[in-house]
Amino acid sequence: MAVAFGYSRLPALRIKGRQLARVVVVASALLAGQAAALAPEHEARRLMLAIEESVAAENWGEASEYLNRLQLLDAEKPDDYNYYRGRVMLQSSHLNEAQAALEAYVTKAGTEGSHYQSALKLITGIERERKEKALVTQVGNDTKIAVIEPASDQRTASLRKLYLADSDNEALVLHLNSLLGVAGWRQDQAVVRLDRPADVEYRLSSGDNVISIQEIRRGSPGSVTRKTLQIPVFGVNPQVEWGCEPAVATCWIYDPRDGSRLIQLSLNRSQVEEIAQTLGKLIRNLQAPSDS
Template sequence: MAAGLLAGTLLAAATATMALPPEHEIQRLILAVEESVEKERWGEAAEYLNRLQSLEGQKPPQYLYYRGRVMAQSEHYNEAMSALENYIAGTGADGQYYTEALKLITDIEQARARQGGRSNDGSGGEPVAEIRPANGDSPERLQRLYLVDSDRKALIRHMNTLLDLAGWRRDPKVIREGSSPDLHYQVSVPNGEIHFRETRTDDNGNRSLTTHALPVYGVSPVIEWSCENATESCWIYDPRDGSRFLRLGIDRDRAEEISTTLGRLIRLLQQPEGGS
């Protein structure tokens, strides 16, 4: 009953404030998240964060910090770590919650260790991708892994390997041998832009191809991501406006790896030599 009343209250509040311009609605929801976290109303804080995520527009740095806190409280440790690391990368030591974020990262590492190195992220016990080097391995190791002669080629090859494993399916429980996912991406980098070739299969088995271009100059290499059990999907968000960009199968480890690899590729392409 209490949960139903809370949901109804939040829905009414959302309806009442729809007229606010996005920049003011973002600030209002940030204040609501802060208050909910201070009072340890974690479910309420998560609801406000979900609404913030769906809004287009620049979100303040503390959004990532509070996202990390709420995800950690829910034991979604991969998403919590990603949010906190992105907060620190974006604000540096001058960030308002720099010290708190560092301490929370340590707490998460200790919690992971107590769980035997695996988080309670609801991934259903799916096996981790066989290739997982991009988070911390050197560019030289990636080149050796993929037998290529540049960092750029290695990151593109690694990104495509991960995307091959991360295709979205309407029914992820039915994966026939040799079958293709209903939504699949591949990456190429012509003329300094990242192109995502999207292959979409409809209910009748018809395929359509679309290419989405992501210019790298002027965009942040900090890539946000999230996963939703309700839709059995993970999302990579567009660094230009925070909107949903790539829809993946629900595997949090893999989504985190893809977001990290994409961020590394953007950062590399933003360098004068472009990693060529």
């Protein structure tokens, strides 16, 4: 019985041996393929050609996949990369990302870029689409829209106690200015000293129906430029959008009226998100003053 059992295992061992040999052959082939991979500069060009073909065929999912692979590649990106990224982002209705990519293409490629005029037209189209969305929001202002509350009543009450404010709106303004004070944009992101003012910073105040935003920009020779913008709150969507662009170490708060860039901040997503949520709560309160 024992002898018969021992002999019955021999075919199984031979099969396993052949399977192991095949695994080794496949692994060797894969390693050889990796060793023969294109150098980064050639792989970047190959992916760029694949992106161009995918966009021409309107295969947007495939184009997005190739773009992501090219973005992760440790090689200099061709000028056209930002143009096609803008096209793909626009197709997905990511207007902010699309505009940022197209503007980057125009800046880098200049008037000699093969897609220069097309990029400018696309940027104009994005601007028009934002305005149309803003008009739809304003026209439908009488209709109540279900929105996610950006800051709960309990949160606002806590802020009111924290800042010893007389009203919810005063507490929200004080909190916004506190957040903006540490989120200012700096040209040099390597060393951030809070005892030195940011290159771009903001101060906010509110009236009965208006939010005033003062922008302070500091130049290299010590010059300071101040600009104030007023936003009437009626007809404005209280869901304030925001976004970040790691390539330029910048986050943006977008104007709730038309989606254009409003506030330029440092690259800190959690801070920018809280600023956008708090600003949305302030807009909502000012639209319904009886609740404040």
